[in-house]
Amino acid sequence: MKSYYAGMELDAPCGRCKGETRHRILSITDGVPEKLICVNCNSIHKFRPEKPAKSEPTPRAPRMATPAAPRPSTSPSRFQELMIQEQAGSRARHYSVAEHWEEGAWMDHPTFGLGRVQRRNGRKVEVLFREGLKTLISG
Numbered sequence: 008m009k010s011y012y013a014g015m016e017l018d019a020p021c022g023r024c025k026g027e028t029r030h031r032i033l034s035i036t037d038g039v040p041e042k043l044i045c046v047n048c049n050s051i052h053k054f055r056p057e058k059p060a061k062s063e064p065t066p067r068a069p070r071m072a073t074p075a076a077p078r079p080s081t082s083p084s085r086f087q088e089l090m091i092q093e094q095a096g097s098r099a100r101h102y103s104v105a106e107h108w109e110e111g112a113w114m115d116h117p118t119f120g121l122g123r124v125q126r127r128n129g130r131k132v133e134v135l136f137r138e139g140l141k142t143l144i145s146g
């Protein structure tokens with residue numbers, strides 16, 4: 008916002024000069040110039056603030072209710088489904104390197120929690136945990 012002070016010069020429309028001329032502020036009320044003196048014709052008149060541009064009442068665009076984007080079926084939730092479906096909790100065995108893990112077996116891992124063996128590859132198994140696929144050693 009523009010700040011005004013007495014003595015400040017500004018361009019304002021002058022009734023006598025019929026146009027915009029240089030004016031000097033004589034007094035200020037509430038931070039707004041009150042009286043101006045036209046430098047051109049020395050007439051004192053009230054400051055007429057520029058009329059705010061006529062603004063069309065902009066109809067507020069009705070906010071489209073944005074439907075919640077369908078959540079992509081994330082693997083954790085699918086994993087959870089599977090876990091419940093297969094009652095993994097009761098079927099899972101505690102993980103140990105010595106244990107032999109077959110595909111489809113449920114594992115209770117001290118770090119990763121419940122996991123399901125996806126694939127056996129030699130002495131390694133790929134186990135799907137809530138946080139993702141991990142490769143573990145199998146007996």
Ligand SMILES: [Zn+2]
Nearest residue numbers: 021024045048
């Ligand atoms: Zn004037």
